[in-house]
Amino acid sequence: MGRVEGKVALVTGAARGQGRSHAIRLAQEGADIIAVDIADHIPLVEYPSPTQEDLDETVRQVEALDRRILARKADVRDREALAAVIDEGVAEFGHLDIVVGNAGVCTIQDWEHVTPEIWDLTISTNLYGVFNTVQLSARHLIEAGGGSIVLTSSAAGIKGLPFLVPYVASKHGVVGLMRAFATELAEYNIRVNTIHPTGVDTPMGGMASSYPPLLEAHPKLGAMLQNMLPIEITQPIDQSNAVLFLASDEARYITSTELTVDAGNTQF
């Protein structure tokens, strides 16, 4: 019997990277999946945007596990579109038990080069998008009699990693969202926690080509990116195993926790 057998999980940003990995890991352990992704061009980010083909590949991999998946293109900033997918998924699968607020963007630049457009993109996706995800799904979790919400923050949600001003602000904000929702949703047996990855080997994590010139100009700050364990980067599966643990009944009394999966990065 799988560790989340019979449950239904909403995963945002599910076309690839960590989101796809979360969807697959949860499906391996018995969950059906409601997958959401923008699957479209994202302006301003340096790495390639997710595509419809990426989302189709997630569908293929989940269905290969004999689990059901409903995948839709939707932008987490678009409340109407997001609500429509969630409601459609719940209508199809009957209930919602797990929410993984994973969709996010990241740009690298020093503080002087943060434009209003970059600020808005980051805050609206990483913070407002997560708020939308939680608020629009919470009623379904209440109807299911409880559930688990896992929000993807970052090591940058705990400490101020360099050259990521809007990202650091948004990921710290996610911790505030988590704490506030954990408090208000506890009475419904809904748990809310964050995970805090260090670097992850994904299209977003692979964009570090912007870092070298900045770190060369500010050599002291490079040390903040180091991990305590002797590794450069984690794999998506490492984040997914933490999501699975928090989503499962093994963690039934864990709420309002920041779970770092960061090879000790935040301890340095």
Next chain:
Amino acid sequence: MGRLEGKVAFVTGAARGQGRSHALRMAQEGADIIAIDIEGQIDSVPYAMSRPDDMQETVRQIEALDRRIVAQQADVRDFDAVKQAVDAGVAELGRLDIVSANAGIFTEGRADELPEQTWQDMIDVNLTGVWHTVKAAIPHIRAGGRGGSIILTSSTAGLMGFENFAHYVAAKHGVVGLMRTLALELGPEFIRVNTVHPTSVNTDMIQNDMTYGLFAPDLPKEERTKDALAPRFQGMNILPIPWVEPVDISNAVVFLASDEARYITGIQLPVDAGATTK
């Protein structure tokens, strides 16, 4: 395939309560167990501590799972005894991968009134005992060359203050400091070190007259029943439950012990129904 298949775990305080549950849960996932417990009383502790037949029951339950267990009586205050037990366990089971430093006591008293011996016993068991445990275990994990996972049992009282047991709060905060430094020192060898922070757990350590007195000093002694106390325990948590079960802590221990958490080190993992958020 179990999540800890082929590994060996050393558990202190394994005769009953959380320690027994950790040993069982890890054995269910395929680990063999090295178990110690004091199996005796400490004078400053007012509730009954573990006895030899408790450990026999742990052994019976592990063997019923077809796992191996090397169980010995040892007091974590006695480094030589702990070392001898770990050495003997590794000699028999062949390796060491996981440490659950769980042995602990709970006593009460206002900080300005604590008897010297009550303070000393608390620090000796709940802090120095944890250090003895890891000190005895690290050479064996290191010798394996495969890394490992050390899980120290702290408490919500390792993250926040509480009235009436300053010595326990101090010891459990100290465990966090020990964890943080060990994580730094052992990280290069892929030995991970983390703490778990339970809220009240449904074991003999809280279900006793002393703890009931702390939670309900206003009630006459005969009215301090488990049912009457439950709402007061619940008041500490944000989830609507009075206490968690030992298996809830064990599930967190299994996660941290397993390769699923291979890049998690230096963290404090609360299993506290939100208590530290309040």
